[in-house]
Each structure stands twice: as structure tokens, then as C-alpha cells.
Amino acid sequence: MQMVSLKRGVSQNMGFATAVLLLLVLYLTYNMMHPRGFSSAVAIQNSNETVAIAFVAMAQTLPVLLGGLDLSVGAVMTLTNCVASLLLNGSPAQILLGMGLTLLTGTMFGLMNGLIVVYGRIQPIIATLATGAIAMGLALLIRPQPGGNVDDDLGWALTNSVWDLADTYGFADGGDAWWLRPFADIPVPFLLVLFVAIFVWLPFRRSVTGRTVYAIGSAEGAAYMSGLPINRAKIAAFTLGGFFAACGGLYLAIQTSSGNADIQQAGAYTLNSIAAVVLGGTSLLGGTGGAIGSLIGAMILRVISFYFRILDIDPLLQPLIEGLVLLTAVSFGAFRTLRVKNQLDLFR
């Protein structure tokens, strides 16, 4: 019985299952080839590099599920990164308040996106193109030059293993307590992403609002006729997207101890987030997929570039090879077209 439900789960989430498999193969191979593979140091480095893009990809997932695109996610990440670089210092209470305000900034920005899309009746892609430029402008206003003074210990503790976190803040006997041993080598950034995914994304997905987001992406007309709260779901989706982007910006500030209103970087993150969403099995047409898939997609995106550091590949050929691998990976998702019984299925 369980076998059957597992089988059905996989076949209904083909894209997601392929992504997980691909990630496992790529990541295990990478670790086997790395001189210090399967060590905590490598895992910490890898997860640090992945957090920002993972959060931004999760942010992108929600508008994509609605059948749209959000071109402001990278800019919102940059804006919140700059906000955080101003606020994350002082006493512990001030730091916590700063984190709260940073997340609030992104959430409010997402809410604004949602309101514009719903009540302004503007296509998400155009609305967010404009609001993205606004976010970038605000970021430049806050931080005309890169800089900032994020608390050093906070940066060190949250970008390392659980042991270092305990060691820095002196709890659990400085990390040597017996009950901490099983978790001591896990990277903190990995736990942070997992925490947000489990305690923010999963409850949202299960709620009526969350299910409405999927329904809108599948067939907005049918969702409307079924009496689902369309406007509320759209606004909630963009707001949650803003929150995820703010998580990315906050982590970036903690990781780099600074803020940088880098326009190119914001653009690169927006584009990469779309790639990660697709890699994770979410359809650009909306209605299927999820933020966990995008998380996996972001990891795949990063693992591909990890290979350039352990293999001898000509530096000027690397972008070409990265593009080819990416294209191949995305094509895995298209295999379903080979198996459809009725071509009309493709136009679903």
C-alpha cells in the first residue's frame, strides 16, 4: 500500500523527483571528487553559498505558481541586504529588532507588489519590473557605496556549524554538550533555510490561501467560479515572496557583514531564481510545483558551478559549459512530452 502511494507521489511530482535525483547524483559525485569531500567544512561552504539564491528562488516560486513572474526578487533581496547592513549592530535586542525590520521591509515590499498586481490590474512581470527598479533605487539611496557594520560574531556564528554557533554564544557548554553532538557538524545556514521552509512554506501551502494560489495557476476562471479568495491569495503570494526575498537579503548581509546595492548582482539573482524554479520542477505556466522544489533547483544551480573548482576546465569555456549543463538539466523536465498520450495535455 505504501509502495503504491510512494509510486503515485513520484509520478505526480515527476519534475520534483527528477530534480532531487539529479541533485543527489551531482552532489555525491562532487563530494567524492573533492579532496575534503563529505566534511563539515565543505558542507558549510556549500550551504553558505547557496542560502541567498535558495531564498530568492523560493520567493520567485510564488508568483510563478500564479502563472506570472516576479522581476523584483533580486532587487528586494538587495534592498533588504542594504537595510540589514544598517541595522544589524548594537546590543542583542537592537540586532533582533534590526532583523525584524529587515524582514518587514521585504514583506511590505511584497505586499505592495501584490496590491499593485491585484488592484492596479497590471501584469506581474511589468509591475515588478517597475517596482524592482524602485527597490534598487531605494537600495542605492540607503547605500550609495558598499559598506556596513554587521556584528562580527553574529556573522561568524550563523555562517558556520552548530558547534561554532554554540561556541560563539557560549551555550550548551560551548558546543560540547552531549545532546548537541549529533547536530554539531550541521551547517547553521542549512538549518535556517530548512526552518523557513518547514515553518513558513509548508503551513502556507496547506492553508486555503495557499491552495488557492495553486488553483489560480491551474485555472483562474475555475478558481473564481469555485468561490476561492482570488485577490487574497494573490496578495498573500506576493507578500510571502517579499518575505522570502528579505530572508535572502538578511542572510547576505550576515554573510558579507555588509550591504551592497549592486545592480548587476540583483539582475543575476532574479534570472537565476527563475532558472532554479524551473529546475525544481515548477511549471512556468503555474499551478504545479513548490518552494521546496525551487530550493532543490537552487542547489543544483550552485553544484554545477562547484565543479569548476575541482575540475580543470578552461576558465573562458566555463560559462559555455555551465549553460550546456543547465540546458540539459532543464530538458529532463521536458521528458514528459515524450510520454503524453494526447498532445492537448501539453496545453494544459
Next chain:
Amino acid sequence: MKTLLKLTTALSALVLSANMALAGPEVVSGPGANPECFAPWSETTKFFKWDAKEGPYRIAVVNGFVGNTWRIQMIKTAKAYAEDPSIKDKIKEFKVVSTGTDAPAQLGAIEDFINQGYDAIITIAVSPEGFDRVIRLADKNDVVIVPFDNVLDTDKVMQVNEDQLAMGRAYATHVLKELAAIGKTSGKVLEVRGLAGNSVDRDRSIGINEVLDESGGNWERVSVVGNWDDGTAQKVVADAIAVHGEFDAVLAQGGTTGVVQALLDAEHPMIPVSGEAENGFRKLMAANADKGLKGISIGQSPGLVAISMKAAISALEGNVMPQLISVPLPMATYDELEDGKNYWSDLPDNFFTVNEFPPCDVNISGPAIMSQSEADVK
């Protein structure tokens, strides 16, 4: 509320913490090794000394943005220099990666190379801030990190650059000298600036304007933004000529081939022009010097990567090194140009001519770099 309280208590312990034992370089007094090549930036520059390591070394170059001629030439120079007989034996493994303009990816790549046990990492930073964590890790693992070109706002690592302020001053000094030689001590000059918000643009412009101020002449200044790009510079200079008429000199800091091309297209009289070290600019200067294009060409050299590699190896060998290394400005005036020596009429316009630094024993000529095919170096 209770969890918040707990978290707050945990965080307040932060004041008591930070008992990390850090290794890393020792701050010593100068002078450093090979001072003709590794010149300290100023008199207050600190000196570093790492514990000597046995060679040969594993060295990685972590580039950020790739996709303009300068960066590509820099990568080719790095590969060519790694094969140079003078240092080939000292390098066991050499790797170059480009991460794009993505700070986490660049930091990740640096950390990855530290994890892999590399001895030195050369980098062009995508941001002047944010490297605290990797510097801490590098010090812990006795890895030498050398940012160059776009350097960091920190004095905790050894860095290599050219003095951009001095470059701006040299541009203006030469142009004013040429103007004085034809009897002009005041007049109208056009400044062509670089990428806005960039510290290199800022410093070069400050240098240029300082010299103009100090000269005491009455200089009417027109400023346009050329983004260091030939196309953009050509357009804005053409516009400036159309609006303001004739200029007595142009003080450009990049995109200079385009600047001179705009002057030629507008049939503007040839005037002194300062500019970067693009091959195209030098070609045009050589052809038009006798008509009055008595310019100066000073460039930020892609060869800085070679000096950074050399500095990293010197540091790994246990030599005393300045914290901030000022590489001498490679300059050529109109009367010093010689085809096949400091410009190449058979190479493309966007090739950067300055690659050789004799005091550093870095002698990779332009054609040698351009002939460096992709298949040559593994």
C-alpha cells in the same frame, strides 16, 4: 515571549565571546623584499610576514565578472604567467574560475579553495566589503589572499593595485605641459569620466581636477560620462563637440579609442588627449601625433594579475611584504610610441597594451598573450 527572552540571553553572551585564536600574517617593520617591484603604497603602509612554506604551491585565481576585453586578457595573462619559466617550478597546481557578479559565489569559491588546501588565492573583489569571513578562514589556515584591481576596504590582507589618484594627476600634468608648450595656460577642456559610483573613476577624476586647480589657469571644464567604453565615449564626445564647439584638450580616463575617433569624425583639430592604454588609442596617437595629438597613455594593466601571483609566491616563501603594493604606472607619451614594442598595429583596438613590468621581471608581451590559445594550457 519566553523563547524571545532565551534568544536574547543567548545573544547577550556575544559580548563575552570571540575567543578565536587567529593565525595569519605577523605585522613586522619594513622594508620588504624586492622593493622596486613590491613598492609600499605610502609611508604608513604596514608590512606582513607569513611563515615560510615549502613549495611548489597551489594557486587559484577567483575572478568575478568576465565578459570584457580587460578581464579576458587578464585571465590569459594569468595562464601565460603561470607557465613562465621564472615561476613555473614554484607552482604545483593553478586554477582560474570566474563567478560572475555574485558575492556569495565569489566568497564560496574562495572558501572552497581554502578547503581544498590551496596556498594562495588571487581575486578581483566584486565588492570592496564583505570578505571578513573568508579573511578569517584564510588566516586560520595560513592561506594568502591577494585582492588586486578592485581592492578591499581593509588592511588585513595583502593587496596589489595601481595608484588611481596618481594616474589622474599624471593625465592632467602631461596635458597641461603640452598646452603650455604651445602657449596655452587657460582654456576649455573636456573631461571624459568612467563608470559612475566606481572608486577608480572617482580617484582618477579627483587627480585630474586637483592638477587643473593647482595650475592656477582659468580652465573651463566640461564633463561627460563615457563609462570607459569606446562606443559610449565616442558618442558623448561627439555630442560635447556639437554642443560646446572646440576644446583645447581632452582628459579621458577610458574608452579613449572612441574619444579620438569622435575628434577625427568631427574634423576637430588634433589636441592633447590623455587616456587609457588601449591599443587603438596608441595606434591613433602614433598616426596623428605630428598633427597635434600629443597625448599620454597610462593604463590599469591586466598584468596586475601576474604581479599579484608573484607577490603571493613571495609571501609564501616567507618574505616581508607590504600590506598594500603600489605597482608603478605603466605610461607612454606620444613621442615614446614604437610599433611592436608598446603598441601593435596588427592587434585589435581593444587590446590593452601595458603588460610588461621590468622591475618585477614580468615580461609577457602582448602578442605572446594573444597567441595563447585555449588549448595550450591545461
